[in-house]
Amino acid sequence: MSGQVLQIGLLGCGAIAQYAHIPAFARARQVRLVALCERAEDLLDAMGRRTGVSRLYPRYDDLLSDPQVEAVLVAVRDELHVAMAMQALRAGKHVLVEKPMGLSSGECNDLLQLVQQTGLKLQVGSNKRHDPGVSFARDFIVERGGVIFSVSGIYRDSIFRSAMQESCLDPLIRGTPPAAALASAAPDPRADREQYNLWTQGAHLFDNLRFLAGNVTAVTAQVARLSGHCAWHGLLELSGGGRGHFELVCKSCGDWWEQYTVYGETASVDVQVSLPFYHRPAQVRAFDGQSQQWSHPLGGHSNAYVNQLEHFADSVLNDHPTSPDAADGMAAVKLLEAVSQSIRSGTRVQLA
Numbered sequence: 362m363s364g365q366v367l368q369i370g371l372l373g374c375g376a377i378a379q380y381a382h383i384p385a386f387a388r389a390r391q392v393r394l395v396a397l398c399e400r401a402e403d404l405l406d407a408m409g410r411r412t413g414v415s416r417l418y419p420r421y422d423d424l425l426s427d428p429q430v431e432a433v434l435v436a437v438r439d440e441l442h443v444a445m446a447m448q449a450l451r452a453g454k455h456v457l458v459e460k461p462m463g464l465s466s467g468e469c470n471d472l473l474q475l476v477q478q479t480g481l482k483l484q485v486g487s488n489k490r491h492d493p494g495v496s497f498a499r500d501f502i503v504e505r506g507g508v509i510f511s512v513s514g515i516y517r518d519s520i521f522r523s524a525m526q527e528s529c530l531d532p533l534i535r536g537t538p539p540a541a542a543l544a545s546a547a548p549d550p551r552a553d554r555e556q557y558n559l560w561t562q563g564a565h566l567f568d569n570l571r572f573l574a575g576n577v578t579a580v581t582a583q584v585a586r587l588s589g590h591c592a593w594h595g596l597l598e599l600s601g602g603g604r605g606h607f608e609l610v611c612k613s614c615g616d617w618w619e620q621y622t623v624y625g626e627t628a629s630v631d632v633q634v635s636l637p638f639y640h641r642p643a644q645v646r647a648f649d650g651q652s653q654q655w656s657h658p659l660g661g662h663s664n665a666y667v668n669q670l671e672h673f674a675d676s677v678l679n680d681h682p683t684s685p686d687a688a689d690g691m692a693a694v695k696l697l698e699a700v701s702q703s704i705r706s707g708t709r710v711q712l713a
């Protein structure tokens with residue numbers, strides 16, 4: 362390790378890299394962006410100019426061969442996460458991989474095994490855990506709540522989200538993929554919008570539900586489809602005996618909305634999460650049954666993408682646990698699989 366700073370190479374300079382990760386590197390302590398890898402060379406050059414980073418690699422192998430790179434942030438499409446993360450671990454690099462960790466529990470299990478074999482760190486980019494309001498709520502309910510007996514999670518992506526993002530983010534620079542990549546391109550999994558939306562948004566919803574309320578042992582789910590949009594609803598059975606429900610809408614004709622309510626034996630929390638690009642901390646109302654007092658915290662450092670980078674760096678530099686770790690990443694994927702399976706079969710699905 363290079364001491365008190367973790368040197369990271371970024372794989373993929375697309376939308377989330379430009380909107381979230383590159384700006385976060387400029388603000389985060391304990392990390393330095395030392396190299397960029399992007400197969401679209403015009404985009405790579407543009408991001409090199411924007412960031413001042415001079416180690417620019419169109420090929421991933423070359424990024425992984427760079428001894429300056431101690432860890433890789435994998436910010437490519439979902440179906441590449443596991444393969445690219447495994448390649449990085451085999452090259453001796455720690456990994457921060459975008460959510461969802463993978464597209465099946467089988468491939469996530471291979472990745473989990475490799476993390477355990479190498480002893481390297483892997484964190485999944487479920488950044489909402491690092492919103493100070495969400496982490497306050499989690500600590501509050503774990504410390505004071507006792508057994509969780511009821512939870513609800515609502516996640517509604519808005520048909521107006523692109524406009525909301527464009528109002529506060531720099532315009533996206535699109536690259537020209539190399540001809541070889543276009544010629545050999547596998548079918549784009551994003552073509553199946555229903556499946557893609559469930560996984561890409563559901564990865565956040567189910568990670569947060571587990572973070573706040575613990576493990577889920579069984580799921581019963583249904584979906585409504587209307588004009589290309591979907592609303593998934595479901596019943597969750599919690600490992601402690603509690604029950605919960607979720608609603609995921611992609612996309613809603615309304616505001617962007619994310620809310621969790623958790624009731625334990627002796628405390629409760631209500632968490633209203635903001636659109637992450639607004640960098641507003643989640644609004645939390647937490648009730649402690651013993652003191653009969655409400656808490657309503659204000660989170661100052663509220664950029665969850667900055668906080669997740671700092672947490673990852675701290676995990677590597679000081680050998681602390683990552684959050685979410687590979688086991689959490691796989692658990693969220695298993696929940697997504699269970700939702701799909703329950704919808705297909707029309708039955709309750711038990712998680713192993």
Ligand SMILES: NC(=O)c1ccc[n+]([C@@H]2O[C@H](COP(=O)([O-])OP(=O)(O)OC[C@H]3O[C@@H](n4cnc5c(N)ncnc54)[C@H](O)[C@@H]3O)[C@@H](O)[C@H]2O)c1
Nearest residue numbers: 373374375376377378398399400401436437438439459460
């Ligand atoms: N955490 C969040 O809030 C959040 C938000 C949006 C997206 N995401 C996740 O981020 C990931 C990336 O999404 P995106 O919208 O930025 O995708 P994108 O397609 O806009 O960007 C991916 C980039 O990777 C490059 N790339 C692909 N294969 C490559 C290779 N082999 N070598 C080098 N470069 C390569 C592409 O050229 C592209 O520029 C997805 O997994 C998505 O689910 C997370």
